[in-house]
Amino acid sequence: MWHERSGYDDDPLAFTIRMTVNSNTPTSRTVKEMINRNVPDLSLVMQKLKDDMVNSNSSRRTTYKDINPDLLVHRIYTVKHAVNDIHRVSFTQFRVSGHSLACETGKWNKRNRGRLETEERQV
Template sequence: MNNLYQEKNNSQSSKSIFYRKINSNLCIHDIYSTKSTVNELKRISWSKLRLSGHSLVIETGRWNRRVRGRLPVENRLCQYGQVQTECHLIEEFVLSQEIRRRFNITTILELVSDRQNHSQVCHIEDSILNIYK
């Protein structure tokens, strides 16, 4: 387990960098280990965002170019010409602006902080990811 922790902590992949940003101590979140009233479908969106199991271009660019290899990070763009990362989606993307305003969220760290209600965070993340469905 210690080797896995060190490997993730030292990795420079965009996926690992993002995960360390939202979970700096690399621990299992209590939403998985305690009984919760969080809507299961919304919790799935919560997990997808944290584990890069979503359909944002930052992730699909890793595997969509079968023969030619991965799409370079700088070419994984949203429809407005910016690199489509999880942080971009939550903090800057034009189409998620109304959600940010409604819930008074400006950064991804505010959204994932332990001060936030898990049900509300799952709802916000589900709403933002649903922009792409």
């Protein structure tokens, strides 16, 4: 799919994939690997993500493993529901411990000093 759309400048999917690939995140590395290796079976990618999750010691991932020990995809994402998107997004943020606090987002501070160091954001 990427090879078909990568040349389109106005395609939303191509834009999203480009934006993801240009970020320095675990997701970007997975997407790059999928593009470069042409992974035909997504179950391999899913298993690698699960293995990374199991071996991680971050507090967020530990909490997620407590909530979802089998690392299963919730039915809300696989079965058609009459769930409002606002509620689905809130549900997802809750499950992945997402929030918009400055320590999470690294937003600019109000004193015009630029980005705060991680230690300062957590105080």
